[in-house]
Amino acid sequence: MIRQRKDRTPQGYLQHLTRLGPILGFALLVIASGCSRESKVEIATREKILIMGNGAEPKALDPHIVSSVGDSNILRALFEGLVAYHPTNDMLHEPGVAERWEANEDFSEWTFYLRKNAKWSNGDPVTAHDFIYSYNRILHPEMAAPYSSMLYFLKNAEEFNKGEIKDFSKVGVKAEGDFTLICKLKGPTPYFPDVVKHTTWLPVHGPTIEKFGNITDPYTEWQKPGNHVSNGAFILTAWRINAYVKVRRNPNYWDGANVKPNGIDFKPIDNVFTEEKAFRNGLLHYTYVLPENLIAKYKEASDPRLRTETYAGSYFYRCNVDQAPTDNVSFRRALAYAIDQETIVEFVTRGGQQPAYGFTPPSKAGYDPPKIIAFDPEKARLHLKEAGYESGSDVPEFTVIINTSEAHKSIAVAIQDMWKKHLGIEKVKIENQEWKVFQQTVHDTNYEVSRAGWIGDYVDPNTFLSMWVSGDSNNNTGWSNAEFDRLMEESGLISDPAQRYATLKEAERILLNDLPILPIYWYTRTYLIHPDVKNWHPLLLDNHPYKYIDLVSEEDKEEVRP
Amino acid sequence: MESVRFVLLRLLQSFFALLCIITLTFFLARLAPGGPFLDEKAVPEHLLEQMNKKYGFDKPLVVQYGLYLGQLIQGDLGPSLGNKGFTVNEVISEGLPVSFILGFVGLLIALVIGVPIGVFAAANRNTPVDYGLMTVAMIGICLPTFVIAPILGEIFALKLGWFDVAGWEGSTAWFLGAVTLGLYYSAYIARLTRGSMLDVLSQDFVRTARAKGLTPSKILFKHAFRGGITPVVAYLGPALAGLIGGSFVVETVFGIPGLGQHFIKAASNRDYTLINGTVTVFAILILIMNFLVDVLQAWLDPRTKTGN
Numbered sequence: 001m002i003r004q005r006k007d008r009t010p011q012g013y014l015q016h017l018t019r020l021g022p023i024l025g026f027a028l029l030v031i032a033s034g035c036s037r038e039s040k041v042e043i044a045t046r047e048k049i050l051i052m053g054n055g056a057e058p059k060a061l062d063p064h065i066v067s068s069v070g071d072s073n074i075l076r077a078l079f080e081g082l083v084a085y086h087p088t089n090d091m092l093h094e095p096g097v098a099e100r101w102e103a104n105e106d107f108s109e110w111t112f113y114l115r116k117n118a119k120w121s122n123g124d125p126v127t128a129h130d131f132i133y134s135y136n137r138i139l140h141p142e143m144a145a146p147y148s149s150m151l152y153f154l155k156n157a158e159e160f161n162k163g164e165i166k167d168f169s170k171v172g173v174k175a176e177g178d179f180t181l182i183c184k185l186k187g188p189t190p191y192f193p194d195v196v197k198h199t200t201w202l203p204v205h206g207p208t209i210e211k212f213g214n215i216t217d218p219y220t221e222w223q224k225p226g227n228h229v230s231n232g233a234f235i236l237t238a239w240r241i242n243a244y245v246k247v248r249r250n251p252n253y254w255d256g257a258n259v260k261p262n263g264i265d266f267k268p269i270d271n272v273f274t275e276e277k278a279f280r281n282g283l284l285h286y287t288y289v290l291p292e293n294l295i296a297k298y299k300e301a302s303d304p305r306l307r308t309e310t311y312a313g314s315y316f317y318r319c320n321v322d323q324a325p326t327d328n329v330s331f332r333r334a335l336a337y338a339i340d341q342e343t344i345v346e347f348v349t350r351g352g353q354q355p356a357y358g359f360t361p362p363s364k365a366g367y368d369p370p371k372i373i374a375f376d377p378e379k380a381r382l383h384l385k386e387a388g389y390e391s392g393s394d395v396p397e398f399t400v401i402i403n404t405s406e407a408h409k410s411i412a413v414a415i416q417d418m419w420k421k422h423l424g425i426e427k428v429k430i431e432n433q434e435w436k437v438f439q440q441t442v443h444d445t446n447y448e449v450s451r452a453g454w455i456g457d458y459v460d461p462n463t464f465l466s467m468w469v470s471g472d473s474n475n476n477t478g479w480s481n482a483e484f485d486r487l488m489e490e491s492g493l494i495s496d497p498a499q500r501y502a503t504l505k506e507a508e509r510i511l512l513n514d515l516p517i518l519p520i521y522w523y524t525r526t527y528l529i530h531p532d533v534k535n536w537h538p539l540l541l542d543n544h545p546y547k548y549i550d551l552v553s554e555e556d557k558e559e560v561r562p
Numbered sequence: 563m564e565s566v567r568f569v570l571l572r573l574l575q576s577f578f579a580l581l582c583i584i585t586l587t588f589f590l591a592r593l594a595p596g597g598p599f600l601d602e603k604a605v606p607e608h609l610l611e612q613m614n615k616k617y618g619f620d621k622p623l624v625v626q627y628g629l630y631l632g633q634l635i636q637g638d639l640g641p642s643l644g645n646k647g648f649t650v651n652e653v654i655s656e657g658l659p660v661s662f663i664l665g666f667v668g669l670l671i672a673l674v675i676g677v678p679i680g681v682f683a684a685a686n687r688n689t690p691v692d693y694g695l696m697t698v699a700m701i702g703i704c705l706p707t708f709v710i711a712p713i714l715g716e717i718f719a720l721k722l723g724w725f726d727v728a729g730w731e732g733s734t735a736w737f738l739g740a741v742t743l744g745l746y747y748s749a750y751i752a753r754l755t756r757g758s759m760l761d762v763l764s765q766d767f768v769r770t771a772r773a774k775g776l777t778p779s780k781i782l783f784k785h786a787f788r789g790g791i792t793p794v795v796a797y798l799g800p801a802l803a804g805l806i807g808g809s810f811v812v813e814t815v816f817g818i819p820g821l822g823q824h825f826i827k828a829a830s831n832r833d834y835t836l837i838n839g840t841v842t843v844f845a846i847l848i849l850i851m852n853f854l855v856d857v858l859q860a861w862l863d864p865r866t867k868t869g870n
Contacts, residue, residue, distance in 0.1 A: 040726075057827075060646035067603070144612035146605045162608050218616075223647040241645055241656055242819035243730050267729075271814045273712070274728050278817065281719055281727040436596025436832050443604060453602070473604035 039282025045532040045551045048262040053275045053288040057242050057268040061223045063202040064138040067147040069455065069542070070288065072199040074266050077247045077546050078230040079202040082112050082131070082181070083193045087548040090312075090459045090540040091365050093193050097126050097203070097231065098181070106495040107188040114179040119252040120205050121235045128175035133206045133215075136168045142216040150200040150457065153192065155184045188495035194458040197543070205229040233259045233547045242268055259547040260535075276528070285530040285551070292407055295350050295526055305528045308352040309538040312361055312456035313523030314464065315353070317400065317415075317449050318442065321516050322478040325396055326448050330387035332515040335449075336373055337380035338422040339415055341521055348414050349407070351526045356519035358512055360464040360504075363540065367461045367501050372512040373519050377422040384423050392424025398448040399429040403438040408451050411520070442476050455523070459540060461504045462491070468511055479516030565860070572856055576849040583845040584634070584838070588627055591829075591837045598643040598832040617643070630838065639842070644833035653836060654843055657821035660730060664739055664812065664820055665805035669798065671744025672751050677794065679748070680755020684790070685782055687760060696756065702749030711742045711815040728817030739812040743805055754797055759790035796859055799851030807844040 044051050055070035063075050076085070084096035098112040118126040135154070138145045141163040152158045155172030159165040172184030185192065195201070206215070208229040213220035221227055228236040233255070234247035248263035249256065267284060269275040272291040279287050290298070290306070298306040319326040319335075326332055341355030354361070358369025389395050400416070402408040412430045419425040433441060442450050454474075456463040466472065469488050470480035487507035494500040511517070525542055534550040599605055599613050614620045618629065633640060639650035683695040718738060719727035726733040762768065763786050771781045810822035821840060828836035 057645065059644065062647070065646055068601075141608075141612060142616075144609045144616060146599065146601070146609060146613075147603070148609065149606060219641050219646045221647075240731070240819060241648065241653060242817075242823055267817075269728065269817050271817070274815055274817050277712075277715060277720060278728040283726060283728060283733075434596075435830060436594075436600055438596075439600040439602065440596040443600060473606050476604070 041282045041285055041530055041532070042553065044265070044285065045530075045553045048260070048551050050261050050264045050286070050533065050546070050549060050551060051284050052264060052266050052286045053269050053278070053284050054245075054266040055268065055288040056270045058245060058266075060219070061228065061236060061239070061245070062218065063199045063204065064134070064143065064145045064148075065218050067150075067199055067457075070266075070268070072543070074245055074247070075199045075202060076232070076543060077234045077264055078228070078232045078236060079199075079204075080118075080232040080253075081198075081202050082114075082196045085197055085539075085541075085543045085545045087535060087545050088537045088539075089364075090543075093197075094545065096197075097131075101193060103190075103192070107190045107192065108185045108495075110183045110185070110189075110192050112181040112183070114181060115254060116179055117254045118231060119254060120229050120231050121250050121252050122205070122208075122229050123252055124205070124207070124229075125178070126203065126231050127178040128181040129178065130203045130206065131181050132173055132175055134203045135171070135173055135201075137204065137209070137215055138200060139168075139171065140216050143218060145200075145218075147200050150195070150198055153183075153185050153189055153195055155186050157186075187492040188500075189492075190495060190497050190500070191458065191460040191462070194460060198457055203231060205231070234263065237263075244268075255547065260550040261546060264546060279528050279530075285533050286536075287528045290526045290528055292350055298528070303528075305530065306526070307529055307538070308524050308526045309542075310354070310361075310540060311523040311525040311542060312363070312459065312540045313453060314356060314359055314361055315411075315453050315520045315523060316356070316359065317518040317520065318447075318452050318477045319516055319518065320445055320448050320450075320478055322445070323448055325387075325398055328387045329514060330383045331389070331395075332518070334380045334383035334387060334423060335419065336515050336518045337376045337383065338419055339518060339520060340375045340418050340422075341373075341519075342375065343418075344411060344414055345521050348410050349521065352524045353521040354524070356522050358508060359517060359519050360461045360508060361456075361522040363459055363461070365459055366497075367504065369461075370505055370509045370512060372509065380422055392420070393426055395423075395425045395427065397427035397429065399431050400449040400451070401431050401433055401438065401441060401447045402451040403435050404432045408432075412451065415520075445476050445478050449518070452517075453523070456541060461501070461508070465504055465507055465511070468516070475516075477516040479514065481510055481514060484510045484514075568860065569857065572853055576853055580842075580845055580849060584631075584842055585627075587838055587841040588630060589623070591832070591834050592623060594829075594832065596832055598834060600832075617641075634842070639839040640835040642828075642833055642836045642839075644828065644831035644836060650835050650839035653824055654821065654839055657819060657824050658806075658843065660736075660818060661806045661809055661813070661820035661822055664736055664743065664809055664818065665802055667737070667740035668743030668805050668809075669747065669802050671741060672747035672801070673794075673798075674748075675744065676748035676751025677755050677791070679752040680757075680794075681759055681782065681787070681790070683752070683756045684759035684763060685778070687763075692756075696753065699749040699752040702745060703753075705746075707742050707746055707811045708815065710745060711739070711812055714738045714742055715815065730818050735816040736818055739809070739816045739818055742812050742815075743809060747801055747805065750801075751794060751797070754794055755790065758793045759786060762786045762789040765789075792859065796855050799855035800848065803844070803848040803851045806847060 041051060054073055058071045058074055059066045059068065061074060063079060080096045082096050082098040084094040086092035086094050097114055097118045099115045101110060101112045103110045114128055120126060135151060137143055138148050139151055139157055139161045141161060148161050156165055156170050160168060160171050174182050176182060208222050209215060212222040212227065225236050225238050233250055233253050235250045237248045238244065238246040245266040246263065249259060253259060269278060272289055275287050276290060276294055278284050319332050321327055345353040345355055357371045357373050360367065360369045362368045384392065400412050402412050409432060416428045416430060419428055441447055454464060466488060467474035468479065468484065470485050484507050487503055491500050491503040494503060529536060531554045532551050534552055535548045536544065599610055618626060642648050642650050642653050645653055679695050683692045686692045715727045715738060719725045725738050726735045728735050730736060768781060768786055771785050807822060807825060809820055810826045813820045813822045824836060825840045828840055
């Protein structure tokens with residue numbers, strides 16, 4: 001009895017513990033030696049697998065449910081739309097499922113001729129009916145797809161989506177045979193091929209959807225690896241929440257011979273510092289972002305892995321036009337002209353952003369917003385007087401709300417300081433709100449000034465300007481201007497691109513004179529990319545078609561050289 | 563008989579506590595402003611209505627609560643609103659084992675470091691060794707994990723290349739995570755061990771042992787240790803539960819797909835079902851741990867049972 005208990009005495013425990021020491025030490029050594037000298041990225045390059053940091057965990061892998069940047073990065077690998085993204089230029093189109101397409105004279109009816117060799121990953125042919133099925137699904141009221149409004153270009157799509165029309169055959173899309181798709185639009189849309197590139201226009205495989213549920217069941221098992229059927233260059237092979245989404249070569253893809261990578265691993269790392277460390281550690285080929293305070297470090301070292309590119313996005317503040325003091329247009333102008341945008345991009349954001357002289361970022365397609373906004377303290381003070389304030393100290397207290405983030409806070413503090421310095425406004429409060437609370441506040445227009453950002457869905461000023469139409473669900477400022485609404489509607493009827501741009505510019509001029517918004521800067525994207533990644537070109541919308549991206553080890557190349 | 567009554571009573575208390583937690587969580591989550599479907603790009607009003615209908619959020623809250631309890635009894639936690647296509651059951655069954663390994667190894671490391679330091683400091687009470695060790699422990703308590711974790715990553719992963727800096731499967735980063743947690747908790751355990759050892763060492767039976775002429779090490783390990791370690795055992799249960807649930811920072815810094823991340827993200831996403839699910843799981847975990855500790859303590863020290 002006594003002997004048996006000896007093991008359980010404290011002394012026994014301690015002896016065990018001391019014996020555990022070397023074992024633990026040994027385990028440490030094993031773990032440490034377990035990492036091979038070749039980094040994960042080097043192995044991946046050899047196997048032609050691209051490893052990408054991809055921001056937050058994807059919300060879903062169903063093109064009808066999601067539309068965030070990170071989610072669409074994955075969807076672009078899995079699915080192919082009628083028109084595909086061009087690898088070097090956002091203005092150009094690549095044939096996707098459609099071999100070619102044409103429009104009628106006023107661009108209000110588009111015909112897409114589908115290739116006959118396009119296949120789903122299970123071998124089924126991709127037909128025009130698949131697209132109609134998909135448009136029916138995303139627009140179906142019971143589906144409640146959050147981004148269904150992207151399809152409102154189609155005639156009667158909005159009415160069907162709102163349940164005002166019950167019969168989908170009335171919506172402006174029909175098939176002629178299996179391989180011709182005709183889209184009848186609400187009005188002339190010369191940029192329609194740009195629109196159909198968006199993830200919301202991607203096709204889904206009907207039989208797969210209905211194998212796991214009803215057509216309008218959004219969250220069924222069909223999205224899981226093994227069940228997922230897609231028509232893009234890659235198929236879904238693994239998905240673990242907060243760890244990875246893995247896609248591999250689709251053997252049934254029509255252009256498989258030209259697909260360079262064998263697969264892509266998407267890593268959801270939403271901590272930006274962890275992501276940068278993972279890159280340095282050889283775990284990633286590409287980072288989704290690079291935090292501002294690390295940009296300088298890479299810049300000083302002129303690190304070739306650092307990339308800074310123009311991005312079709314606008315950073316601005318919304319003003320509540322129904323509430324004092326921002327209900328006064330002169331006051332809003334005073335605020336806008338007192339923002340020293342140059343200083344902000346140079347010393348606060350430091351990512352090479354462009355000071356925004358308008359709202360819509362200028363594009364290579366030829367649209368340039370009217371140059372109205374510029375830092376001008378003199379003019380700002382004049383407008384302040386016009387607004388009825390002798391000096392800035394007469395301005396009643398108001399609040400700028402931002403969603404909690406160091407970056408937004410630094411910008412807000414800088415602007416607060418500029419308003420104080422140039423206008424003498426003393427009582428500006430900055431209030432940060434947690435993301436969802438912030439969204440609710442903005443949605444309810446329950447603020448004076450609020451931070452905002454907008455990324456274009458496609459390359460056309462329409463994606464930036466249409467949100468300011470009276471009552472648009474993204475307007476959220478209370479601003480409404482009949483002339484602006486009229487011009488926007490008119491632009492939807494013009495088929496000549498130059499004339500259409502002129503009308504849009506006219507509309508933007510009204511927006512910038514009335515200023516329900518304070519433009520601050522146009523986005524850039526700053527990220528790190530491994531030298532092994534080839535054919536990764538700067539793109540305005542950052543939608544890279546992965547099939548062209550090659551992975552070649554830089555070391556191998558050096559060895560080949562004499 | 564008395565033991566059985568004690569166990570049953572504790573079980574009943576745990577169950578009641580769980581019910582309270584579940585109820586409070588359900589209603590508190592709904593009280594927070596914002597909702598699961600709000601995003602930067604606004605969702606049109608008619609679609610919001612449809613979505614709310616789809617998930618039954620249009621029903622009165624009390625009805626929803628009843629339905630939720632009914633599902634819960636069947637072990638169904640519902641679909642996750644933030645991770646569409648996954649049920650809360652799936653999310654938890656993927657994340658919990660990860661957090662468990664992280665927490666368990668972390669606790670092991672904490673014990674291996676903390677207990678010997680505590681005992682050693684107690685044995686050398688009020689000497690420079692004692693002060694030195696306790697200062698280190700104090701620093702350990704004051705340094706939060708979000709400071710230790712990046713430092714460990716920078717040194718052992720990026721400088722020395724012994725570990726990966728992030729990842730889970732096929733990655734060694736989790737060990738750094740476990741060490742981070744271990745170091746943090748070892749400081750507490752060291753202080754706790756020292757304190758209780760000192761208590762025991764000042765008692766009469768130790769004095770008697772000393773008078774009998776036993777060697778100091780024999781007194782320390784054979785007589786004082788069992789009593790001295792009891793508070794540490796009591797601490798282990800809540801510590802393990804805390805380690806599993808509170809590893810959010812470590813999981814974020816080292817990119818580990820554990821439950822801690824879901825616990826926090828569910829709240830910021832207003833993922834009501836996942837909030838309820840994770841809170842319920844953690845509550846059960848903590849209650850089980852506390853229950854086990856109570857029973858274990860009663861076994862170690864029979865006086866606790868009757869409260870004398």
